[in-house]
Amino acid sequence: MTAPDEHSAAGFEAPEISHRTIQLGVDEPLRLDCGAELRDFPMAFETYGTLNEAKSNAILVCHALSGDQYVAGDHPMTGRPGWWEVVVGPGKILDTDKYFVICSNILGGCMGTAGPKETNPETGGPWGLSFPVITIADMVRAQAMLLDALDIPDLFCVIGGSMGGMQVLEWAALYPDRVFSAVPIACSALHSAQNIAFNETGRQAITADPDWRSGNYQRQGVVPHRGLAIARMVAHVTYMSEASLHSKFGRKLQDRESVAYGFDADFQVESYLRHQGSTFVDRFDANSYLYITRAMDYFDLAERYDGILAQAFQETNARFCVISFTTDWLYPTAESRHIVKALNAAAASVSFAEIETDNGHDAFLLDEPEFWRVLRGFLDGADEQRGLLG
């Protein structure tokens, strides 16, 4: 599969890719937090490695807002390496020679799992905005249905960064007896006003695009690429740090000796963000972006427990490893510490490490030796407890 032209956003049609999917909710529907039910819906997923006979080596990787099920190997749509290729694979930290790694496209996503882009079986057309509004808990319940379908009783580890980390926390709360260890990375137990504010800016950019067509762009054969690209540009800034932007770009100019006294991309950072925006449009659905960011905004794990986060972890016996990054201003260390405090109050087993880095929120996706050392150590320790070591 070749990578689509990076600037072909206008009228872009994603190549038809057949994702590996399974139908869930056939016997029992998925009951969503909003009250709606989903029946007989597809979930796209990838697995890496082999499930052992005792079914004790399964790791569920939960992806973030813009991620998908293609954790490792080449992405079938972009041709680029999977989003956590650096961590997942033979001999790597999530060692696929040892673990059975599962990653599913989240509910509401646009890589084959039921979401606004997929076909509504009742109408035969795309769901669009008639798709029910979903929550992080709904995503996790759908993942649990996938495990049931794969006949996997419990997880050796559930791990994820950013929105993936929120799913990890929700797993521990909803299915305490199905999680042996949990690694929430660079995340929060609730979406802050700042988080919601950035998401709302992104959503406004999408819905302000004339090609959004009140969410019906698919039927009308257009793509709100400008709005989605702007949403991505804003979000991308929040994933980086001032220090990383400075060291990457500073005030360097793009292909020119001096400023052009106009509104072209004079600066490298502008050109970079435009590129990020336009490539994102090639692989992501605008309505999906609305639904997923909404699910993140609704996330407040303590809410179900009378506002007491520790209650969410009362039933869990999981070993937790909470990880944050010094320059992450989207989900700052204080929010991880808040999770740790609640885990302590629930007398849970918890490790917590803050990793020194300039890479901001995105650090969990990058080459961060200290982060990897901590992660590897934690998993080895959990291994020893679980008795996976040969």
Added chain:
Amino acid sequence: MNMARKESEARRDAIRVDLQLIADMVEPGSRVLDVGCGDGELLDYLVHFKQVDGRGIELSTSGVNACVSAGLPVIQGDADTDLDDYPAAAFDYVLLSQTLQATMAPKQVIENMLRIGKRAIVSFPNFAHWRCRVGLALQGRMPVNESLPDQWYDTPNIHFCTIKDFVLLCDEMNITIERSISLDSTGRARGIGSGMFFANLMGEQAVFLLHRS
């Protein structure tokens, strides 16, 4: 990998003598919180040789990351502020080794330790050791030696006490001293018991096993 594992096994059973004293006071299989666990030497020993369910709190990021990388459940935190988060009687033992003198509010830390743990084990350098006394009396200088290596202006130790001071504090706080041991400069351990004067003079450090009266 296997070689490294064997080496660490060999290192594991040779811990510092004061840590060994603490470890010997801990019942196998119990729940333990090590406050100020450093790079996890004691915690690692307890987990592997006493099969405890162990947790740690450590102030330094490097210490925390070393512990977590070694598979120990340790969080970054502060004895003065972060013990409040734990529920009462969550642990069988709460340990504080060579950290009491560096806390802002030692009395509250001890109070908290005995709230969240059924027992507390505390070790600290004894400021009434004869070498400290001699240094102050004859040289007129604050003590600097192997167990107190820092100059007064850059020491993390802000609340020094003597063995006698500590016993009096326990008395005031209605804390029962189950065991008390002093360690002299050669690493020899002695029960403190009624030999307070001698222990307070000869003990370079002390280890106390405490519970609420």
